[in-house]
């Protein structure tokens with residue numbers, strides 16, 4: 001378990017060449033949304049390739065608590081019978097979202113405009129994360145909520161009986177906030193409008209359109225993104241094929257680039273432009289990362305990625321690129337540690353409110369592995385070791401954060417000395433089978449129990 005269970009240390013050692021084809025898990029963002037919209041559409045939706053990670057399973061449980069009938073038919077294959085927009089049932093018990101910020105924020109959006117009360121909680125990481133960023137716009141629809149200070153979980157929300165349409169400009173680049181407002185707009189008469197200064201992942205918009213909602217995006221004369229949803233649509237059930245998650249595939253891709261002699265193929269990776277900044281940045285650093293076989297599946301662009309061991313140079317990335325690779329900075333910082341020269345990542349303050357403060361956790365982990373790193377409120381600077389090599393040898397605190405755990409597991413595969421991650425259990429939130437998959441490609445990764453047995 002990612003939360004509550006005994007810690008499972010993970011040891012990563014220098015590995016021989018990684019070879020083969022890595023079939024990573026389904027996209028986490030798309031999986032949450034498929035369950036949520038399937039849970040609202042009257043009739044039977046089918047989902048193939050669903051990520052069966054803990055975060056997504058929590059969303060399935062939550063949608064069941066609101067009345068949807070959700071059944072697993074086989075590996076990644078799910079059937080959802082929805083209740084209809086406006087017909088959510090009142091959950092009988094507290095809804096525990098575990099580690100999942102996306103799950104809780106999106107479902108709170110739904111609940112905000114249904115006449116039900118619901119209480120939400122999560123693990124120690126989720127209970128620390130700010131919820132005011134969604135509660136503030138949801139209160140404009142008429143929802144009321146009572147939580148801990150700063151709107152933190154646990155909190156109880158009473159959805160509005162007579163929701164008012166809202167026009168809301170998000171104060172930070174956040175697809176979760178945008179999506180919570182759009183989902184609240186579903187059961188609201190009239191048009192709900194969200195304005196973004198920078199465009200964030202648009203899976204909600206794509207999937208709402210696919211389920212039959214009238215939704216449009218236009219760029220305003222000031223260069224902002226304006227998304228308009230017409231409320232109270234009748235959603236029609238769909239068959240959704242979930243692309244493989246580019247954020248999860250970032251870990252084996254990085255490993256292929258860092259471990260001498262490696263070449264990996266990553267088939268059928270989601271290549272939505274709002275998610276693909278990591279791959280573009282790797283290529284700009286000199287990595288041999290080929291993007292092949294462009295196609296479309298389930299309304300999302302999909303590609304095959306071929307990554308090979310490469311000599312890398314440091315890079316400076318602008319703040320505008322941050323939303324398209326917001327979850328990839330920890331692994332990008334690990335890649336930068338092996339590059340020649342300094343890398344500077346600008347505009348990354350949102351990382352401070354992820355599963356942990358990812359700027360601090362990445363900086364601490366890199367320092368523990370002998371990498372010179374500087375941390376600013378909104379910037380991360382990594383001084384790459386280049387041909388001298390990364391010493392490794394440290395113990396890294398995962399801080400209940402799957403992406404911190406996986407990033408440093410990848411660092412250990414190419415560092416001079418083994419790296420210990422204090423707890424690899426959170427990896428199951430987004431990438432079940434990660435250790436086995438990486439070992440199958442040639443990685444020397446071992447989960448060990450606290451007494452040292454494997």
Ligand code: S3P
Nearest residue numbers: 029102173174175176177326327
């Ligand atoms: C997500 C949005 C991002 C991302 C998270 C998934 C989503 O969060 O970090 O892993 O599915 O909408 P923010 O919207 O808070 O940036």
